[in-house]
Amino acid sequence: MAVLVPMDCDGDGGLELSDLPDDMLAYILDHLKDTRAAARTSVLSRRWRNLWARIPRLFFRNQQLHDSSHVSDALAAHTARVAAAVKLLYVISPYSATPDATASWLRVAAPLVSGELRFRNRSLVPVGTLIQELGEEMVEKRGILELPCFPKATVIWLSLGFLGLSLPPSGVFAALRELHLEYVQLHGDFTLDDVMMPFLEELVICRARGFANLTIKLKPLIRMNLREIWGLVRLNAVVPGLKNLWVHLCLYSRNPSSVCIDAEELEELSWLAWYDPGFVKFNEMPYLRMVTAPAVFPYGGELKVELNQNCQKFLELFSRIHSLMLVVAITPVSASSSSGSLHDHKLLLSGCICC
Template identity: 55%
Template structure:
């Protein structure tokens, strides 16, 4: 084993000019797991079965007193007077606990108990536990770690993160969750079936049949502030009694419910955030939560009734919950009372007869379900009218966001752009395209004919890799004279922003049209996709047709913000 030992000076690195060099030290003989003087030897056997290769006290078998010289871990250092040293072993326990938490692996943190007697319980000072178990029927390693931490812990657990790579049984999950419930004063996160890719789990939302994996009853966490459960389609039910008095955020994903779920102020009196993502079996959801600030319901298959009285809700997203034909036949209705709502993202089917919103005078942003300007499938003719009905519900919105899909292979499909007949009175329009390499200029101009008073236009180009170029006379480029459009007057338009710009000629053609019809543009911002190599020269090209008073900014988005 390579360690650092002092050379020059007085032999311990404290002499004038003391320094350290690396030498090879024979590996120590395997040591047994330390005896547990407090009765939690079993936990250490499970968490730290492998002997450590480093003895922090350097006592080589001597009785450990926790005050060894520590040169094996930290070399001698020099201060302004030439003397002094920094020893990891000399740090206070709370600082050591912070260091161990950064390992994000409680098993590794527990192994430090073999370094010295002083380190025996340091891992139990760590306020965040990160645990794995691999056997579906056996979560004893998690229970043992929680029990051992509870014996000597100076601080409560403010984060518990448990991962099961395979499909844990309800009994195995419940056994450690019951132990954790009184210990957690912060966050609980549980990820079941972690080895299954995300897209495969998502496919199970809409698969028939699905394997029955049993149900888990969640105990009452009286002090937890956040609970995030990714259950891999284990069943879930709430306790029949008890109050989640400190809970502020609840996230449930890949969960299987059994009929109804009710969340109200008697159970979760201070809940501020709720997410239910990719769930099955939830037919009826009732919410009476006066402190709820945001809510996200996405891919909740089989939801037939939603009744939410959430007077302080400000952000609401509903996506892919009400699209199946089964729901349209059996639905019982949706009623949402949210007078303080500011952002509504309704990316779903909408019918004003069955879906009721309260008055929302503070509504600022509206996002609507995907729109198909060209279509060949029957579902497109169903979704487009739904989108149009929702737009007509609101007379005035500050910002409108629309996701527009253009199919990869259009053939001779007729345009469906006329499916949108009116837009609200808006100031900001954000169009995000999934165009698969097709032209989208005609679709943009059609939308602009219904909102000529906007001041800000944002166009998000395709984030994904282009498909094959569309054939000549493709439907996406109709009408063919859109590049010569002189009928639109955008006098209020001041800023145009284009994202994921790829340098295609049709993208530049759209910019030329916008500059021509909007004489008041003062700023053009282009963020290029990383596949566009000539982005640094693009600014000069745009300035060649933009007005002199228009500011042109061109940049390239970092790879982390783009997809191929």
């Protein structure tokens, strides 16, 4: 952002920081991306006392596992000093924050955030470790966090480090347009519907575990991305306005109960997952233009034939489409992995065919 500096401010062409207007000073504090540091400027003078409260984006780093009172106190102080909307609240916990400590600041934040809420738990844990935990039979129980209702938030992005999550029993996320959940532990059934989220347009659930049944009934939903959801056996999606659907490395169990997807307006479908017409049902998709099919394996062990039949059955769904993306997996398959799941193979080559 360019700033025009008067050359005769103090006789020598200089401009002191305190000569800047309040809005400009608040803009500078905002770009510190550290709300505690911005708040400490209050000691400089009376003029600076409330400047930090003009900042529309709040950033906190919570080092304490069991205590997040400084986040709650800062949110309350921000609201008390200036009735400014919180356009972004970003909280990072380097270590595994407890559900109670997290819920305490979320309850304070819920009525204040009118833009984005972002929370990243266990930020110091390497991604490789989190991916390994995704497939472990026994994973450390970190408790369950109940997400309060955010009536004015437009985006909620939660990376929970496998902290448990449940939705509030009541309330409406009236302004929510995007919901992103990753590294999350669910417990059994999980339902998202129009009653709670009437205007949700984008849903991403990535690297999650603990699901059994996932039910999605969202009329305004446009984009849905389900990726690496461990243990999912039943999916029921009624999403009549959906345009883009990605399902990657989910439903790799060969005996899921049922998958039913009602998405009449769908234009792009990417299905890198197990497919069997006996349990996966799609409704008519007359506007479908681009399809990504399950992987093809030209080389490999006994599993190769079954996986290739999986792709063939999927392609038989479509009599005519505009573009087809075929993913070809080329990798040696050892005897020890020949009976493994889709996760044992590395996808190395892709190609596009226009029909």
